[in-house]
Amino acid sequence: xxxxxxxxxxxxxxxxxxxxxxxxxxxxxxxxxxxxxxxxxxxxxxxxxxxxxxxxxxxxxxxxxxxxxxxxxxxxxxxxxxxxxxxxxxxxxxxxxxxxxxxxxxxxxxxxxxxxxxxxxxxxxxxxxxxxxxxxxxxxxxxxxxxxxxx
Numbered sequence: 001x002x003x004x005x006x007x008x009x010x011x012x013x014x015x016x017x018x019x020x021x022x023x024x025x026x027x028x029x030x031x032x033x034x035x036x037x038x039x040x041x042x043x044x045x046x047x048x049x050x051x052x053x054x055x056x057x058x059x060x061x062x063x064x065x066x067x068x069x070x071x072x073x074x075x076x077x078x079x080x081x082x083x084x085x086x087x088x089x090x091x092x093x094x095x096x097x098x099x100x101x102x103x104x105x106x107x108x109x110x111x112x113x114x115x116x117x118x119x120x121x122x123x124x125x126x127x128x129x130x131x132x133x134x135x136x137x138x139x140x141x142x143x144x145x146x147x148x149x150x151x
Contacts, residue, residue: 052123052146060147063115069096069148073125075107080132085109085144088125095119095150115150122147 050063051070063069073085084107090096094116101111109125125144129137 050148054144056146057144058146060149062149062151063096064151065115065117067115067150068099069113069115069123071101071109071111071113071123071125071146073109073127073144075104076127077107080135081137082107082130082132083127083142084130086126086128087111088113088123088144091122091124092119096121096123096148113148115148118150120147120149 047066047068048064049068049070050061051072052059052061053072054074061069071088073088075085076083085103087101087103087109088098088111090098090113095118096113097116099112099114101109103109107130111123113121113123123146127142127144129140131137
């Protein structure tokens with residue numbers, strides 16, 4: 001007698017154990033999502049990211065403890081002059097600690113500050129001129145400053 005191969009067409013059958021495991025995982029995920037932290041009287045512990053740019057000069061911002069404050073400053077190039085930024089600095093590292101920072105080859109600057117504790121911090125940078133050969137820069141340095149309240 002010859003062996004006959006049987007090919008099943010249609011939905012594959014999963015073992016009952018996998019179906020039960022999937023049902024438990026799905027129920028757990030739905031239950032966790034159905035009761036947000038605020039419903040239990042707790043604030044969300046998820047850190048946020050506050051991003052500040054050239055246009056935020058002179059402004060105030062608010063962050064929560066644990067948040068990251070990103071500074072992204074872009075350079076300006078005009079008539080053979082490049083206006084480059086210094087690396088942003090924190091006035092109060094206990095409130096906002098510099099996690100990383102640097103400058104880009106085109107004169108931009110970036111920094112990430114981690115909000116460590118409640119308080120107020122001033123983050124500053126300065127824009128200065130770099131001339132192309134044969135050009136002369138005006139003797140002007142432009143400050144950039146934001147005040148961040150960490151709650």
